[in-house]
Amino acid sequence: MIKYLFLIILIISACSRNKNTDIENKQPLIENTSQLQDATQAPFYHGVASGDPYENSVVLWTRITPTFIEDNIDVTWEIATDEAFKEIVDKGSINTGPEKDYTVKPIADGLKPNSTYYYRFKYEDKYSQIGTTKTLGTGDDNVNLAFVSCSNIEFGYFNAYAAICKEDIDAVVHLGDYIYEYGPNRYGDSSFHKKNIPPHEIVTLQDYRDRYSQYRLDPDLRNIHGKFPFINIWDDHEITNNAYKTGAENHQKEEGDYNERKEIAKQVYYEWLPIREGASHYRKFSFGNSMDLFMLDERLAGRTMQVDSITDPRRTAPDHSLLGQEQLEWLNSSLSSSNANWKIIGNQVIFSYCDWGYESFRFNMDAWDGYPNDQEALYNTIKENDIKNVVFVTGDTHSAWAFDATNNPFENYNRKTGDGAIGVEFGVTSVTSANANERFATEVVLEHEKKIVDSEINPHLKYANLRDHGYLLLNINQDKLRATYKIVPSIKESSPDTKIDKVFEVESGTPKLLIPEEM
Numbered sequence: 023m024i025k026y027l028f029l030i031i032l033i034i035s036a037c038s039r040n041k042n043t044d045i046e047n048k049q050p051l052i053e054n055t056s057q058l059q060d061a062t063q064a065p066f067y068h069g070v071a072s073g074d075p076y077e078n079s080v081v082l083w084t085r086i087t088p089t090f091i092e093d094n095i096d097v098t099w100e101i102a103t104d105e106a107f108k109e110i111v112d113k114g115s116i117n118t119g120p121e122k123d124y125t126v127k128p129i130a131d132g133l134k135p136n137s138t139y140y141y142r143f144k145y146e147d148k149y150s151q152i153g154t155t156k157t158l159g160t161g162d163d164n165v166n167l168a169f170v171s172c173s174n175i176e177f178g179y180f181n182a183y184a185a186i187c188k189e190d191i192d193a194v195v196h197l198g199d200y201i202y203e204y205g206p207n208r209y210g211d212s213s214f215h216k217k218n219i220p221p222h223e224i225v226t227l228q229d230y231r232d233r234y235s236q237y238r239l240d241p242d243l244r245n246i247h248g249k250f251p252f253i254n255i256w257d258d259h260e261i262t263n264n265a266y267k268t269g270a271e272n273h274q275k276e277e278g279d280y281n282e283r284k285e286i287a288k289q290v291y292y293e294w295l296p297i298r299e300g301a302s303h304y305r306k307f308s309f310g311n312s313m314d315l316f317m318l319d320e321r322l323a324g325r326t327m328q329v330d331s332i333t334d335p336r337r338t339a340p341d342h343s344l345l346g347q348e349q350l351e352w353l354n355s356s357l358s359s360s361n362a363n364w365k366i367i368g369n370q371v372i373f374s375y376c377d378w379g380y381e382s383f384r385f386n387m388d389a390w391d392g393y394p395n396d397q398e399a400l401y402n403t404i405k406e407n408d409i410k411n412v413v414f415v416t417g418d419t420h421s422a423w424a425f426d427a428t429n430n431p432f433e434n435y436n437r438k439t440g441d442g443a444i445g446v447e448f449g450v451t452s453v454t455s456a457n458a459n460e461r462f463a464t465e466v467v468l469e470h471e472k473k474i475v476d477s478e479i480n481p482h483l484k485y486a487n488l489r490d491h492g493y494l495l496l497n498i499n500q501d502k503l504r505a506t507y508k509i510v511p512s513i514k515e516s517s518p519d520t521k522i523d524k525v526f527e528v529e530s531g532t533p534k535l536l537i538p539e540e541m
Contacts, residue, residue, distance in 0.1 A: 048091065050091070051087065051088055051089065051091050051092075053087060054219055054228075054232045055232060055236050058219075063151070065086050065145055065148065066086065066087075066143065066148070066151065067087050067239060068235065068238040068244065069151060069248050070141065070151055070152075070248050071084070071153065071295075072252070073252040073295065073297055074253060074297050075158050075193060075251045075253075075307070076307075077133075077158045077308075078131065078135065079131045079157075080129070080133065080139075080155050080157060082099060082101070082127070082129070082143075083296035084099075084126055085123070085124050085125045086118065086126070086145050092120075093119050093120070094117055094119055095118050096115055096117055097116055097118060097126050098113070098114070098116075098143065098144045098145075099116065099130075100113035100142060101133075101140065101155075103140075107142070112130045125293045125294060126143070135310075136158065137157050138156050140153070140155075141154075141155060153249075154248070154249050154250070155250070156193065156250070156251060158307065159309055159310040159312065161310045161312075162499075162500055163309070164498065164499045165192055165312050165313055165498040165499075166495070166496070167191060167192060167193055167194075167195055167495070168191050168193075168194045168493050168494070168495055169194075169195045169415050169448075169450045169494040170183070170197070170450065170453055170493045170494075171257070171417025172199040172417060172452035172453060172454070172455035173199065173200060173201075173243075173454055174199075174209070174453075175201075175210075175216050175218065175454070176217060176218055177455055177513060178454045178513025178514055179242065180240055180243055181512070181513055181517055181519075182453045182493045183242040183243050183246040183453065184245070184516070184518035185492075185510060185519070185520045186246055187242075187245055187518070192251075192309075193251045193252065194252050194253070195253045197370060197415065197450060198258070198370045198418065199258070199452075200259075200260060201233050202218075202455075203223055203224050203259055203263070203272070204218065204272075205222040206222075208223070214514070219235075220233070223277075225277050225283060227290065230290040231294075234293075234294040235294075238294060242516075247296075254297055255303065255317045255318065255319065255368055256321060257418055258370075261284055261287040261321065261322070262287075265321045265325075266322075266327050267321075267323075267326065268280070284322065303322070303323065304319040304353075309362070310362075311363060312363060312364065312498055312499070313362050313363065313498050314364075315368060316353060316356060316368065317368040318349070319345075320371055323345065323349045324345050324346010324348065324349050325343065325346070326341065328387050331385075331387065332385045337392060337393075338394060343396055344393035344396045344397075353400065354400065357404065357407075357412070358403065358409065363500055364503060365413065366413045366496070366498075367412065367414045367415065369414045369415060369416040369417075369447075370417055371416065372390060372416050372419065372423065372449060373400075373414045373416065374390075374425040374426075374431075375429050375482070376391060377480055378474065379470060397429045401428070405444055409444075410531055411503075411528075412444055412446075412533070413445055413446055414448070415450065415494065416450065417449075419449055420455045421452075421458070422448075422450065422488075422492075422494070422507050423447070424449070424483070424524070425449075425480075425482050425484065425535075426440050426443035426446060426535055428443045428444060428482055432481065435481060437481045440533050443482065443534065445533050446535050448494055448505050448526075450493065450494045451487060451494075451507075453493070454513050457488050457489060457491070458489060459488065464489060471488055474486055485526070487523060491509065492510050495508060500530065502528060504525065504526075504527050505528075506524075507524045508521070508523065509521060525538055
């Protein structure tokens, strides 16, 4: 008996030695953002997320941060109708490793429309936080969406994200500039304590991964991802400033091959966001009979290089395009065939004619005004096919706008009736990125807003806020659409407080902005 006991001890001792040796031989995983990690969240430091919801499926997301470099990690996941996970409707196991930056993106299937679900992940003996998501409806359901854009971590706290967590919405639509590519103090508030990681402009694969890791460790961004499904589209800063198909303003020869950088940026975007991967980034989401949401790609699908001015002859050249022929045909066809009551266009840059009113800057050649061929073609499609209830929702400018949408407000447009417009357009202010109020005194900006919201300069422009940060809420039903602009008091102190700045309504069948108190 003693002999057998001694043998067992030897075997246990050998196993222990082998296990310790295995650990000693493993290389620790060095994270450049480890100083931002909350130890209580390990190994799910970046939280959980969901996105691209359909009526019967949704993309789930998390990232594992192992202690050591692991080539193969198996992560299990489950989704249920209840927070206690007694009614599990789908589950599975998925493998990841350094080639995916330890991210996982299973698709939960077999779900019911217009329903709330709870999901979580498990790695070894640890569970992630529990996330909440929701599928799209199939009938005449009311739809509630929050729209955001332009979140620069060096400018201030993501208070808009914190505030949205208190809203009753179906999904968050991010219109682009989810991250910024610059090095520290290159484009930000130098007095603010948060600085970009890595401490230089991002170019390499690891650079882009580190920058997304930094953003996703922000508690406000982590929390909003865990509470609502996201529908994302990239703008330029996910790649580099003023990006287009074959180049970018902020890409220089010494930074290497642009196409290689672009492909790296796309790869990391897909790794770190809960988004379906397919042949094209532009896509449609159907919210039953209530609305169709068309998410456009106005950077990489077909955009040609921006021209210098509104008088540049290249601006009207036949091959000068914002969307590219394939995407433009898809959009025109999809709008024409849509049976939904409302057609919402997730748009990166302003569609409507827009005179900014500055002596040194009147027309933005990075917006649709710089691409009049596509602008006119889309206008004509909507006008000639009598497509009703078209709503552009636009990011990029760090400012809030409200237009009766048209590419020419000086001909065949009536400011009082809205006749001549093809729909309406809501510009979304930034989460944090700089607007005019960071550069000019408030009273100066207020005077400029009055100047451009003018029947002579911009007859179709009904509202502009070039000062504040926040988000836009859309409430949509069969009869009308209600748009609520919410702003945060400050981005220099952490707070979820907001106030309503402006409310508009649009009645079904009429391309005109209405202010509720004037109705």
